[in-house]
Amino acid sequence: MLDRRRFIITLAAGAAGLLLPKGKLASFPQQSGEAKDPPAGAPPKAGKASLAVVRGADPGLATRKAIELIGGMGAFVSRGDVVLVKPNIGWDRTMEQAATTNPFVVSALVAMALEAGAKKVIVADNPCNDARRTYVRSGIGEAAKEAGAEIPFMESRHFVKTNLGGEVLKDWLAYRGALDADKIINVPIAKHHGLGGLTLSMKNLMGVVGGARNLMHQRLSESVVDLTAFFKPALSVLDAVRILKANGPQGGSMKDVEKLDTVAASADPIAIDAFGITLFGKKPEDYPMIALGEKRGLGTGDFRGAGFVEVKLG
Amino acid sequence: MKNLRRTSQVLIFLFFVYLFIQTEYKGRNELGLPVRLFLDFDPLIALSSLMASHAVRTVFLLSLITVGLTVFLGRFFCGWVCPLGTIHSAISYFRMRTLKPNRSEGRLPALRPVKYYILVFILVAALFRWNAAGFLDPISLTIRSLAIGYNPAINKMIRAALDAGASLDIPALSPALDALHTKMTGTVLAFEQPMFQQALLIGLIFTVILGLNLIAPRFWCRYLCPLGALLGLIGWKQVAARVENNRDKCISCRKCVVACQGDATPFPPGEWASRECLVCYNCREVCPASAISIRPTARRTGEGNVDLGRRWLLASGVGALLVVPAVASGIQRKRTDPLLIRPPGALAEREFLRRCVKCGECMKVCLTNGLHPTLAQAGFEGLWTPLLVPKLGYCEYNCNLCSQVCPTGAIRSVTVEEKQKIHIGLAFVDKNRCLPYAFGRNCIVCEEHCPTPEKAIVFVEEEAVDAQGAKIILKKPVVKPELCIGCGICENKCPVLDRPAIYVTAVNESRAEENRLFLEF
Numbered sequence: 001m002l003d004r005r006r007f008i009i010t011l012a013a014g015a016a017g018l019l020l021p022k023g024k025l026a027s028f029p030q031q032s033g034e035a036k037d038p039p040a041g042a043p044p045k046a047g048k049a050s051l052a053v054v055r056g057a058d059p060g061l062a063t064r065k066a067i068e069l070i071g072g073m074g075a076f077v078s079r080g081d082v083v084l085v086k087p088n089i090g091w092d093r094t095m096e097q098a099a100t101t102n103p104f105v106v107s108a109l110v111a112m113a114l115e116a117g118a119k120k121v122i123v124a125d126n127p128c129n130d131a132r133r134t135y136v137r138s139g140i141g142e143a144a145k146e147a148g149a150e151i152p153f154m155e156s157r158h159f160v161k162t163n164l165g166g167e168v169l170k171d172w173l174a175y176r177g178a179l180d181a182d183k184i185i186n187v188p189i190a191k192h193h194g195l196g197g198l199t200l201s202m203k204n205l206m207g208v209v210g211g212a213r214n215l216m217h218q219r220l221s222e223s224v225v226d227l228t229a230f231f232k233p234a235l236s237v238l239d240a241v242r243i244l245k246a247n248g249p250q251g252g253s254m255k256d257v258e259k260l261d262t263v264a265a266s267a268d269p270i271a272i273d274a275f276g277i278t279l280f281g282k283k284p285e286d287y288p289m290i291a292l293g294e295k296r297g298l299g300t301g302d303f304r305g306a307g308f309v310e311v312k313l314g
Numbered sequence: 315m316k317n318l319r320r321t322s323q324v325l326i327f328l329f330f331v332y333l334f335i336q337t338e339y340k341g342r343n344e345l346g347l348p349v350r351l352f353l354d355f356d357p358l359i360a361l362s363s364l365m366a367s368h369a370v371r372t373v374f375l376l377s378l379i380t381v382g383l384t385v386f387l388g389r390f391f392c393g394w395v396c397p398l399g400t401i402h403s404a405i406s407y408f409r410m411r412t413l414k415p416n417r418s419e420g421r422l423p424a425l426r427p428v429k430y431y432i433l434v435f436i437l438v439a440a441l442f443r444w445n446a447a448g449f450l451d452p453i454s455l456t457i458r459s460l461a462i463g464y465n466p467a468i469n470k471m472i473r474a475a476l477d478a479g480a481s482l483d484i485p486a487l488s489p490a491l492d493a494l495h496t497k498m499t500g501t502v503l504a505f506e507q508p509m510f511q512q513a514l515l516i517g518l519i520f521t522v523i524l525g526l527n528l529i530a531p532r533f534w535c536r537y538l539c540p541l542g543a544l545l546g547l548i549g550w551k552q553v554a555a556r557v558e559n560n561r562d563k564c565i566s567c568r569k570c571v572v573a574c575q576g577d578a579t580p581f582p583p584g585e586w587a588s589r590e591c592l593v594c595y596n597c598r599e600v601c602p603a604s605a606i607s608i609r610p611t612a613r614r615t616g617e618g619n620v621d622l623g624r625r626w627l628l629a630s631g632v633g634a635l636l637v638v639p640a641v642a643s644g645i646q647r648k649r650t651d652p653l654l655i656r657p658p659g660a661l662a663e664r665e666f667l668r669r670c671v672k673c674g675e676c677m678k679v680c681l682t683n684g685l686h687p688t689l690a691q692a693g694f695e696g697l698w699t700p701l702l703v704p705k706l707g708y709c710e711y712n713c714n715l716c717s718q719v720c721p722t723g724a725i726r727s728v729t730v731e732e733k734q735k736i737h738i739g740l741a742f743v744d745k746n747r748c749l750p751y752a753f754g755r756n757c758i759v760c761e762e763h764c765p766t767p768e769k770a771i772v773f774v775e776e777e778a779v780d781a782q783g784a785k786i787i788l789k790k791p792v793v794k795p796e797l798c799i800g801c802g803i804c805e806n807k808c809p810v811l812d813r814p815a816i817y818v819t820a821v822n823e824s825r826a827e828e829n830r831l832f833l834e835f
Contacts, residue, residue, distance in 0.1 A: 092712050092765075128763060128807075130681050130710060132505060136341055137712070155496065156506075157477060194761045194773070195789065214759040214809040218749065252767030 048075075050307030051266040051275060059241045059263060062313060063108040066237065066265035069309050072116075076235045076267070077183055079117035084181035085109050085149065086233075088189050088204055089125035089140050091250050092133045098242035098257040099250050100134065101189045103143035105239045105263060109185055110147035121149040122177055125207040152177070159210040166226025168219045178208035178231060186233035186269065190240045190276045192248035192256075195220055199249050200276040201236040201269045202228045202289055221289040228269050229296050236272040238264040240279055270299030315595040315608075319393060323400040330397040334460060335502060337719060339681040343730065345718050350675055352397070352453050353721035355380050357548075358436070358541040359454065359671055362447030363722045365440035367668040371723055381548055388552030389545045392535055393575065393592035398452040399535055403575065405524060406531030420530040421577050425537035426590060426620045431630035433543040438634035444641065444695050445722075448671030452534070452541050455520070458674035458698065462510040462687060463517020465678070469503050510677065511686045511703070535592065536577045546589035550619065555593055555608050558615035559583035563605035570597035570606060579618045580606060586616025641694050650829055651691040652819035655702040655800060658709060658736040659717040659728040662825050663692075669724035672698040676716035676725060682707035684802070685716065699724075702738065704802025704818050709738065711765035711801060734766075739800025740822040740831065741770070741793045747815035750790045754778050760791050760804035760816045770797035771804060771816075795822065795832060 052069035056062035067073050077083055087101035095102060106123060113121045123144035127134040131153045135141035144151050159173040178184060188204030195217060202224035206213055208231060216223035240262040244251045251257065260279065266272045270293040274284035284290045290301040333349040340346075353359055360377035364370060380391060392399050410420075432450060439446040448454040476498075479491040499505060510516075526533035535542055559570070561583035570580040576592035579585045583605075598606045650663065657676055660666050677685040677700055684707025687698040700716070702709055717728045728736070741760075745751040761771040773789040780786045793816075800818045808814035822831040 092710065130339070132339055132341055132500070132681070133710070133712065152496065153499075155499065157495075194758045195756060212809060214757075214807055217757050217759055217762075218755045220756075247767065247769055249762060250765060252765065256767075 048307070049309035050268060050305075051264065051271045051303050051309070053262060053264045053275065053308075053310045054313060055260070055262050055311070056313030057261055058313070059102050059104040059239075059261075060108040062241075062261070062263040063105045063237065063265070064112065065311060065313060066263050067109075067112055067235075069311065070265050070267065073112040074116045076185070077113050077116040077118050081113075081118045081182040082180065083113045083118045083121045083183045083185060084178055084208075085113065085121060085123045085144070085185045085187060086178070086204065086208060087123065087125060087140055087187045087239075088207065089131075089134045089138050090127045090129070090207060092129040092137055093251065094137055095139050096242070096254070096257070097251050098189060098191065098244040099248075099252075100138035101140060101187055101239045102241045103139035105237065105241065106140050106187060107143040107147035109187060109237060110144055110149040113185065114148050118183075121147075122181065123149040123151050124154055124175070124177060126154045126175065126210055127207070154210070156210070164209075164226055164230045166222070166229060168222045169216075169226040169230075173210040175208045175210070183234040184208075184231055185235045185237065186231075187237040187239060189243070190238055190279055191244040191251070192246050192280065194248065197287060197289075198277060198280060198282070200273040201233070201238060202273055202293065205231055205233070221287075221292055224289055225292045225296055225298070228293065228298055233269060234267065236266055236269045238272050238276050240264065240276065243279055245280065266303075268299035268303075270294055270301050271303035274301040275303045316599045319593075319595055322394040323403060326395050327397050327400040334457070334465075334678075337461075337675060337679050338504060339679070339713070339715060340500070343713070345679070345715060348675065348679065348719045349457055350673075350719050350721040353457070353671070353673060353675075356451060356453050356541065357381050357384075358433075358447050358451050358544050359721065361544070362436055362440040362445050362451075363669055363671065365437070366443045366445040367665065367722075369669075369723070373721070380545075384545050384549035385551065386549075386554040388549035388555060388588060388591055388593050389542060389576070390549075390555075390593045391545055392539075392542050393594045396452055396535075396541075398456045398539075399532070399592070401456075401524065402527055402532045402535055405527045406575070409527055410531060421571070422530055422533075422537065423577060423579070423620075426577060426587075427622055427626060428537050429539055429543040430547075430622055431626060432538065433540040433547075434627055434630045435634040435637075436540055438631055439638045442635075442638045443668050444638050445668055445671060446638075446695075447540070448673055449698075450538070450540050451671065452539055454671050454673040455523075457678075458672060458687075459516055459520030461674040461678035463513050463520060465504070466508045466510060466513055467517065469507055472498070472503060473507065505681075506683065508678075508683050509706075510683075512689060512698075516687070516698070530577075532575050532592070535575070536590065550589050552588045552591065552593075553612060554610045556588070556611050556613070556615045557586045557591060557597060557606060557608050558611070558613075559586065559597075560605045560607065563603045565603045565605070567602060569600045569602065573597060573600040579616075584616060585618035587618035587620065588616060589619050650820060650826070652821065653701065653703075654688070654691045655704070655739045655802070655818060655820045656823070656825070657685060657700055657702065657716045657725050658733045658738050658799075659714070659720075659725045660738075660825055661724060661726060662827075666724050667692070667696050667699065669722040670696075670699045671722055671724075673721060674698070675719040675721070676700050679715045679719050680707060681713060681715060682710055682806075684708055702802060702818075704805040705814065706806075708803035708806040709801040711803075734799070735824075737799050737822055737824040739802070739818040739820045740795055741798050741800065741802075741804050741816050741818050743791055743793060744813075744815045744817065747810050747813065748791065749809070749815070750776075750788045752815075754788060755780065756786065756789055757809065758789055758791070759807050759809060761789075763803045763807045765801065765803060766797050766799065768797055770794050770799070791816065 052066045054062040054066040091099040093099035162174040193199040205227040246256040337348040354376045357377040360374040476495040573596040575594040578591040580597040685700040749757040776788045778788045
């Protein structure tokens with residue numbers, strides 16, 4: 001029953017999308033929520049994508065569309081859940097500098113989680129610069145508050161020693177709010193990172209732990225996979241409204257910022273990161289964290305398989 | 315009148331505490347009213363800074379208000395305004411209530427000239443361009459002692475109490491205590507537990523000064539305070555509120571003497587000392603015979619002012635002349651200390667030391683807790699001036715709070731954009747300790763945190779084999795000196811915790827021609 005209802009709703013939404021004024025780019029199919037034609041042999045998932053990429057000028061609307069395409073927030077958040085929305089609030093930078101998550105993406109997720117019946121939505125991060133500054137300058141503190149979330153600072157006494165059970169990360173200080181939350185919505189921003197890499201959704205989970213995080217860089221791919229395996233975010237939303245193409249993860253110069261007006265969402269963090277890698281013109285197979293994540297059963301790096309949808313909002 | 319005075323003391327003290335708590339980053343780049351307001355009205359600070367630096371600042375005009383009022387009202391500042399005076403008052407009040415007054419009635423009149431000798435020393439030092447006022451000026455002393463010694467201790471105690479309660483897991487109470495802790499953090503409590511080098515020493519000195527009240531009430535105000543001495547000299551006429559003891563009505567009960575906060579000898583009649591009077595109104599209040607009146611009059615109503623002893627004044631002047639050149643000429647030190655990383659906006663060292671009053675405001679406001687008082691790094695004349703200790707706190711890239719709070723312009727006011735171009739030092743990589751150089755493992759934390767838009771740390775790449783045998787590209791950090799501003803975040807985040815593999819020293823700081831490293835970039 002539910003499948004049919006969802007199918008009809010997404011079909012109606014897609015039809016509405018078709019009625020919106022068309023954009024310039026014809027390369028993106030103006031699609032409904034139907035999945036693209038899957039490789040032969042795999043049955044199409046009716047009305048529900050596994051990774052949705054939405055391009056649109058309004059980040060909030062793009063976020064809503066992306067979530068809707070992968071099944072709606074109700075598929076991830078249950079009534080009465082305590083939800084942690086975990087954006088990147090790591091750096092003392094403004095939204096335009098693309099070092100922190102777009103506040104409109106965050107507020108849309110908060111609103112959707114509350115609409116889906118969450119008892120409480122918390123937005124927090126353990127930043128690299130002073131938290132009082134990053135929460136304000138990124139715009140996320142205010143946006144999240146307006147959307148109805150609680151925005152605590154991660155105070156040091158609220159970190160508890162936890163066995164992460166990872167390949168390289170064993171006992172580590174983890175934020176109590178992340179451990180206690182029913183669902184974690186991981187919402188990173190796509191950025192270049194000095195260690196020859198990119199920082200996407202798996203690395204974003206460094207913000208729910210404390211301790212000597214500066215040691216993780218010695219085995220960064222293994223560390224971020226360990227974090228993902230432990231915290232198992234219910235939903236990963238990649239903010240690519242603006243991406244930082246060089247001098248990351250902090251940036252600071254506007255010439256390193258590229259505006260893509262894109263938001264991607266999936267329950268599969270490996271797929272999200274694999275997609276994010278392609279935004280920088282790179283190949284997922286060149287990044288060890290993708291293969292490691294796959295090996296640990298966290299998802300698939302082959303995001304263009306069944307269930308991949310790209311939509312452009314007019 | 316006495317109640318009015320007490321109300322004034324309490325209200326102004328609460329205002330002082332409020333400003334003190336507000337001298338912290340609260341979420342906006344511009345501070346509202348930091349506690350420097352009290353220093354702005356302080357004539358001793360203004361005079362000493364003016365004489366030492368030869369620079370007139372508009373803010374000094376505020377201290378003229380204090381001077382003007384003092385001419386008419388005498389040491390009203392001591393009796394009605396000074397926060398340290400209020401603290402001494404309060405302690406003395408409780409002391410008087412609990413201890414039996416000793417036979418000397420808590421007076422040591424022979425010590426009254428000492429504060430004038432201290433004042434003379436300060437003024438002669440300023441003449442020789444050593445700004446020594448800040449050590450013993452009551453406002454500067456109080457702010458510094460509270461910021462560096464008492465505030466961290468009080469924070470620690472409150473947090474420990476709240477945490478103890480929260481950890482007991484008592485239902486309803488424990489979560490409430492935890493929530494209270496969160497609520498107090500960043501409002502009344504500091505955002506993060508502050509700590510300072512020399513906290514114990516500076517706090518101890520202040521405690522001893524407060525403890526002097528056990529020997530005599532308001533010991534500091536009566537016998538040691540150089541600001542009190544200055545105000546006493548300025549306000550010796552005190553025409554608006556002269557104290558007169560009517561010898562016809564006086565019954566020699568000496569209640570006024572015991573009650574006098576200032577050791578101004580309201581008894582015997584005719585012996586009132588205007589320079590010692592703190593205008594507290596206790597004498598009039600307590601006199602059972604209504605013999606004491608306090609009112610505007612031009613008549614000399616008391617001859618009790620201490621003859622300052624020309625011999626001793628001369629001695630203190632000569633003493634200053636001998637000590638100051640030894641201390642302030644820098645005969646101990648030719649080269650600058652590598653650890654003397656000054657806050658961005660600090661003037662060149664000689665000018666800096668002529669203005670810095672060691673009030674500790676910059677240290678209190680520094681949001682990473684990176685500024686600490688010097689000990690020997692700036693020489694004795696620079697004792698307790700601020701330096702950055704990157705291991706403890708780095709200089710936040712988008713912040714200019716220290717330049718906002720400095721009362722004398724030792725740290726000149728700079729915008730954030732200007733500050734971002736100031737070099738306060740230079741980072742150096744210790745290849746013997748840096749992970750990729752010394753151990754063949756990647757790290758890159760320093761480069762990651764470097765805040766300059768074009769990174770001042772870049773990588774030299776080298777192919778290598780890691781511990782597991784896999785081929786990796788080692789990224790070895792290299793500092794670009796033309797871009798490095800010396801903020802110290804690299805040193806602060808370096809995982810080699812005990813002695814960081816990348817560290818900042820003061821060389822190449824923008825403000826110092828004599829500390830320049832490169833001929834050209």
